[in-house]
Amino acid sequence: LSFRRPPPKMFLPIGDTPNPKGTPWVNYGLMLANAAVFALITLPLMKVAPDPTDPALLLLFQDLLAQFPNQDPNELIQAALGEVRVSAYDAFLIHWGYRSGAPSIITLFTSMFLHGGWMHILGNMLFLWIYGDNVEHRLGRAGYLGAYLLTGAMAAALYGLFAPEAAGNTPMVGASGAISGVLGFYFIWFPRNQVRMLVVIFLYVDVWHINARIVLGFYVLVDNLLPFLFADQSGGGWPTARTWAGSWRVWAQPCSLTAGTPTAAAEAWTGAPSSPPRPPRPPETRRMWSGC
Numbered sequence: 555l556s557f558r559r560p561p562p563k564m565f566l567p568i569g570d571t572p573n574p575k576g577t578p579w580v581n582y583g584l585m586l587a588n589a590a591v592f593a594l595i596t597l598p599l600m601k602v603a604p605d606p607t608d609p610a611l612l613l614l615f616q617d618l619l620a621q622f623p624n625q626d627p628n629e630l631i632q633a634a635l636g637e638v639r640v641s642a643y644d645a646f647l648i649h650w651g652y653r654s655g656a657p658s659i660i661t662l663f664t665s666m667f668l669h670g671g672w673m674h675i676l677g678n679m680l681f682l683w684i685y686g687d688n689v690e691h692r693l694g695r696a697g698y699l700g701a702y703l704l705t706g707a708m709a710a711a712l713y714g715l716f717a718p719e720a721a722g723n724t725p726m727v728g729a730s731g732a733i734s735g736v737l738g739f740y741f742i743w744f745p746r747n748q749v750r751m752l753v754v755i756f757l758y759v760d761v762w763h764i765n766a767r768i769v770l771g772f773y774v775l776v777d778n779l780l781p782f783l784f785a786d787q788s789g790g791g792w793p794t795a796r797t798w799a800g801s802w803r804v805w806a807q808p809c810s811l812t813a814g815t816p817t818a819a820a821e822a823w824t825g826a827p828s829s830p831p832r833p834p835r836p837p838e839t840r841r842m843w844s845g846c
Contacts, residue, residue: 564754570684570766571748574691580699581686585679588729591667592675599643610648613723614640651725654714661725662707668727678729684749685740686733692743705735741770 604611652658652665669675690698709731740747747766753759 563756564752566752566754567680567684567749567769568752568761569750570688571750571763574688576691578687578690580695580702581682581690584686584699584702584729585682588667588669588675588679592669595646596643596669596675599646600641602642604640604642604645608645610645613648614644647725647727648723651727652710652713653723653725655723657711657714662710663703665710665725665727666703666706666729666732669729670727674728678733682729682733682736686736688744688747689736689739692739701739702732702736705738706732709734737770737773741767 647668650661650664651668652661669678686698689701693701706729710726713726713731745765745767748763749766749769751762751764751769753762
């Protein structure tokens with residue numbers, strides 16, 4: 555039997571058009587803040603073992619401790635640390651991620667700047683870079699910052715209402731909630747904008763220009779609503795930064811879209827100006843690469 559690897563396929567948004575004039579300083583500041591937290595806190599703590607005496611480990615291994623109520627918790631934690639890859643960052647998230655079982659106004663906001671790994675933060679920052687400048691231009695700097703933080707906080711609060719009880723002590727992390735709020739604004743306010751999609755299918759490489767609502771609608775359906783409806787969010791499995799980030803994204807994005815989209819729709823209904831006319835399509839950028 556011979557097994558062939560499937561051909562490489564990628565559909566990646568790399569920009570949008572038209573772009574507003576001016577520099578989106580708040581958007582750049584939010585991206586810088588997320589990157590700084592990741593570089594100065596996340597990466598160093600991921601390389602360090604947790605302190606076995608940290609009380610956060612009691613919540614981290616609560617399912618294990620519940621299975622052996624007559625055993626010494628410290629001994630169980632020590633044994634678990636030898637079997638499970640847990641870092642000091644996982645314990646850190648217990649303190650600074652948002653937990654619906656122990657809600658805090660502080661962690662509503664600190665959780666927005668914490669991420670579970672490279673792919674988590676890179677994906678979030680890519681979407682913020684593409685879509686945030688238009689929304690900042692529309693809302694203004696102060697309004698954009700307020701909307702970003704408010705929709706992120708609303709997403710976390712709604713998560714607390716709908717999340718399974720078993721996930722009450724699972725910390726939620728990531729900017730997905732706030733960024734999905736930005737996408738909700740963008741979806742309503744810029745219906746004629748085009749998203750540049752890098753398409754790679756084996757040796758076929760091209761840049762497609764697709765209507766923003768089609769791209770965002772597909773994103774909401776495939777990456778948000780379907781996981782939200784069908785994914786198992788019971789809190790099972792070993793809790794780590796990566797699984798927390800995935801669980802948080804599945805719940806936060808639909809919740810935050812429900813915050814951003816109606817707000818933008820309300821303004822659009824009052825007769826606020828829509829996006830500028832669609833620019834002419836730029837020359838074809840198609841290339842056929844040999845794969846080197």
